[in-house]
Amino acid sequence: MAFGERLQELRRARGMTQEDFAAQLKVSRQAVSKWESCRGYPELEKIIYICNRYGVTMNDLFCEEVPLGGQETPAAPERMESRTLKTALGDFVSNLSPANKWAGVGGWRQ
The missing domain is CATH 1.10.260.40 (lambda repressor-like DNA-binding domains)
Incomplete structure (x- = not known):
């Protein structure tokens, strides 16, 4: 609904x-x-x-899966694997601005 x-x-x-x-x-x-x-x-x-x-x-x-009044609790979201989360975070950071594009491809080192 x-x-x-x-x-x-x-x-x-x-x-x-x-x-x-x-x-x-x-x-x-x-x-x-x-x-x-x-x-x-x-x-x-x-x-x-x-x-x-x-x-x-x-x-x-x-939220479509929760009936009006909140009688049911939605299932907890599945946890992402650590590597997948790091990859997703890297993709996100690399798309923030053109200046940060190099950060997502491993060009930045400390």
């Missing part, structure tokens, strides 16, 4: 219209409609307000 669907579920579970919900957040009904149809996201301040006001977490709203 996507963010918009979860937001709509949360609003409807409380018997609120889009206009009621929008009034609480001090936004337009069109903004709520846009969020619920997955054509945009609220500002972080609004997301935090929604979480605090309705007793949900950001994971509840954004």
